[in-house]
Amino acid sequence: MAEEREFEIEKQEMETPEGVENTRTGRTYVPRIDIVELNDGIRLFADLPGVDENSLDIMLENDQLTIQGYVDYERPSGYDLAHAEYGIGNFQRVFKLSDQVDQDKITASIKHGVLQLDMPFASGPRTRKITVQAGS
Template identity: 45%
Template sequence: MTGLQTLNGSARRLASAPTYGDPFSLISRDFDRVIGSIFGDRAAASKLQADGQEAAKTLLSPRIDIHEADDHIELSAELPGVEQDDVDVSVLEGVLTITGEKKSARESSEGARIVERSFGSFKRSFRLNDTVDVDNITASFKNGVLVLTLPKVAEQKPEPRKITVSG
């Protein structure tokens, strides 16, 4: 087991499929979108917007890969469309937290026919165990991927101690 334990998901996943919700509600939403675009139904458009906001909460949870080596753990988070300045990484009381926000390029959705991209804030937290050196964690951000390197504390191998025998 790595030196991480996720606080908002399963304990350990190597690969997972994205969670998009109930497929029948997605079909219904798509049908409403088509009907609304043909007849200009405002009610269907507002329902679509509400469903889209609910789906955005699910979709904005960044996908994380965790790899462990002998001397460190590497955590990679996919953050497409997120600017480096909009990402914050912190450690408090043994919990590593990644927060951020994906901002919309447009100020309003006025005149939008279809909006499938998700916008909003996200947060992922991981409990660190004692093997992680929290004072030396490093982070880099390039091409929408945040890479955290969590060095492990050097193992203290017990040395035999010579005890003098008197008598």
């Protein structure tokens, strides 16, 4: 069952909202991620070599979690680049969060180029009763 949820998260992540445009020019890299379901929440790992907390932005708006930033690499002077696979420049990943995640308790840390996002499950269902008023 965890595999099904992982597939659904990945599927939702790949969909781009209609009308969204990238304001930065050039190539935007898509970091590789792993998503693990724990007993009390979801943990996301993102591979971000060369990134620290100062070159990383994580934003949450309307159930949409965005990880973005910029990675730069200083090549040694006096050398010509013969081959490059290291992604430098802008990076971005966008995820749609489910109602199961307690968005107020999401935490993030980065160590050795690996971002870890902990997203605990909400303590209860987010269902509420809506009172119906009599019309006048």
